[in-house]
Amino acid sequence: MEIKQKLIQWYLLNQRSLPFRDSRNPYHIWISEIMAQQTQIDTMIPYYLRWIEQFPTIESVALAQESEILKAWEGLGYYRRARFIHAAAKKLVRDFNSVIPDNYDDIRSLPGIGDYTAGAIFSIAFNKPVLAVDGNVIRVVTRLFGIDEDPSKKSTLDGIKDRLSPFLDNENNFILTQAWMELGALVCTPKNPKCLECPLNKECFAYANSMQASLPKVSKKKKVKEEHYDVFINTSKDSILMSLDDTDGLMTGMYRLPQTIQQIREQTPDYTVKHVFSHKIWKLKVYLNQIDLNHEDWISLKIDELKNVPIITAHKKIISKLLK
Numbered sequence: 001m002e003i004k005q006k007l008i009q010w011y012l013l014n015q016r017s018l019p020f021r022d023s024r025n026p027y028h029i030w031i032s033e034i035m036a037q038q039t040q041i042d043t044m045i046p047y048y049l050r051w052i053e054q055f056p057t058i059e060s061v062a063l064a065q066e067s068e069i070l071k072a073w074e075g076l077g078y079y080r081r082a083r084f085i086h087a088a089a090k091k092l093v094r095d096f097n098s099v100i101p102d103n104y105d106d107i108r109s110l111p112g113i114g115d116y117t118a119g120a121i122f123s124i125a126f127n128k129p130v131l132a133v134d135g136n137v138i139r140v141v142t143r144l145f146g147i148d149e150d151p152s153k154k155s156t157l158d159g160i161k162d163r164l165s166p167f168l169d170n171e172n173n174f175i176l177t178q179a180w181m182e183l184g185a186l187v188c189t190p191k192n193p194k195c196l197e198c199p200l201n202k203e204c205f206a207y208a209n210s211m212q213a214s215l216p217k218v219s220k221k222k223k224v225k226e227e228h229y230d231v232f233i234n235t236s237k238d239s240i241l242m243s244l245d246d247t248d249g250l251m252t253g254m255y256r257l258p259q260t261i262q263q264i265r266e267q268t269p270d271y272t273v274k275h276v277f278s279h280k281i282w283k284l285k286v287y288l289n290q291i292d293l294n295h296e297d298w299i300s301l302k303i304d305e306l307k308n309v310p311i312i313t314a315h316k317k318i319i320s321k322l323l324k
């Protein structure tokens, strides 16, 4: 049996039941693909279900306030993804009659949609013969064909696409696209791949040569940067000082507590906390009503209102701990 047939057969018998799997609705595929980037599937599923309930259509996304969009995304991180969805929905309403177009270049022109997401929408929703190459697919293909090059390089990615192209299918591409991804997620896992259960083990270069652990080739990891800040909880009666500072460009539109570069202070912090992002670590000293704050950009909010506004996760944890 050919690789393609083995893969399809394996997928049909072994695919996970995921809420977006039963949908060929391009809007659903789009939202699920963006949410799944940088986020574990188990984590994103409740977000996806709530999102589709709150914003059942592209128009409903376009009409929402940015604060509603960010609130729905609160805790998922990489908030640029949510702002791009909002901008793309507005463009779809304005230029495409509120419908995701079935033209690759038009999909690719939407904010926040790169080659991978466009390929996923185009192949899964519209069943077109286009590739969607994510980290799972890269892992399977580099092991299967013994591609010993750094996949973060464009030339390697192009080589991976060349190896995949012969498997494109005019009839079953929506199944094949998901099958490559699912094999990487369930069987050809980063550690301890289940090669004995793999439908492609007879054809696999890495399995034959015991090279599963060294493929795909990993590029040198950048050192994670540590940043040190003071964070202030200043309350009076039923209000709290908050900020919409986005000078670090990390989380525009999200509320946060007043936060400044760490200084040597006489006061002892009430709490210290570490928050780990993928590319940096924040080490925070938190002062509860110890320091008078006076900054024209800081905003007084009713404590009751906090549940209605999007707040960055690092500070949300602090607020729920120290305001209890």
Ligand code: SF4
Residues within 6 Å of the ligand: 140, 143, 144, 187, 188, 189, 193, 194, 195, 196, 198, 199, 200, 201, 202, 204, 205, 206, 207, 212
């Ligand atoms: S045989 Fe193992 S390494 Fe090769 S594709 Fe299958 S799971 Fe991955």
